Amino acid sequence: MMNQRWEPTTLGHAIMQLLQRAPLSGYDLKKRLAPSPGFAWYAQDSQIYPQLRQLEAHAYIASEVQPSAIGPDRRVYALQPPGEAALRAWLAGPFEDTPAKSELLLRIWSLDLVPSAVTLALLHAKTAVTQERLRQLELLLGRLRMRQGPPETAADARNVGVQLCLEHDIAQARSQLAWLERSRSVVEARAATEDAEPATSAAG
Amino acid sequence: MMNQRWEPTTLGHAIMQLLQRAPLSGYDLKKRLAPSPGFAWYAQDSQIYPQLRQLEAHAYIASEVQPSAIGPDRRVYALQPPGEAALRAWLAGPFEDTPAKSELLLRIWSLDLVPSAVTLALLHAKTAVTQERLRQLELLLGRLRMRQGPPETAADARNVGVQLCLEHDIAQARSQLAWLERSRSVVEARAATEDAEPATSAAG
């Protein structure tokens, strides 16, 4: 039972949030915790399964083996009262705002060391990915709204946070798309003058 | 010299980007790589100093000890041609877009498990931080623009990427502030009805 002021990781709390809505197997969690629109955390299964065993060892969750209709047996986990209490405490507790590290911006920052064509390709690729992501986010939010209405009046309180998260990601995606377009136009404008007087040369 | 296909970490490339502009000491880098507006990466000194020694061991950078005008001697690092070549290759190379993990959104997602007052306090605190951050970003960009003009026509090409990064962070900050305000109004609207019929109770 190893009781020495153990605390679940952020992933552990993310898992408990999902289990608070409904019991899930490790495999279910692995799918919900894949990098995807609509949930702000993700992890590999090699991290999920051990974390589940730890949560169970501390009685935050409980499992039972169930036969699956379409495959091998599944171990299904359910949130227990101590887990829900810990989750509520964590949610209400102090919040550390770790700033984001962005590899994209790290590349843009030194865009003068790279041919314009490469930067434009990068911006173009990122635009395509973000557009697709935005499309999916809008789809998800649209469906939720159709079923439950806007967050102010949604009958199911559990829906409010989910909708706000989607709205957040949608707003960020739109803002980023505008910036990508702006950056494209800046780089293109400079590339035009660069043709006459090339500013970037390889190191030697 | 340990030559077995070694590659600098992302931090290593961030350091080389900074050194590409000007030679810096570990202490300078520690300040530049603190979580701060205007640069998209950060690290602790316990990571910076070893990384510097590794970069030097592979001849990507070179150091020399210099007396400091206001303190102990400083070891100043300068980017070497192999380092600049590696940096350019990395900047132009394939780009993995790792999605962001957001502890803020993780809390909002289950906002129904927390009293409205706590969520409102969280939103308020985050708003204050973001406003201050936005103010600083705008200040930095304003200064850069005053000296160099807009990125399309800035004389110093090294300025373009920096300005675009600042514009990105400014756009994201504004978008997030709008969302924070929107979320506040949603939570307040629901808190008003919640008074009559409380939806959140502690687990037992």
Added chain:
DNA sequence: TCCAACATGTAAACGGTTACATGATTAC
């Protein structure tokens, strides 16, 4: 005299990623 800023590190723990590994069931 003491504090703040300058300056540079080491050691241990932790979280996360990558690679490896196994086996059941269903549909083609």
Added chain:
DNA sequence: GTAATCATGTAACCGTTTACATGTTGGA
């Protein structure tokens, strides 16, 4: 049979964080 999906794990590595550790210079 064989591929895809279901289902669950282990081991090694690596980057990051936290804590510990040391010494200098200049100003209050």
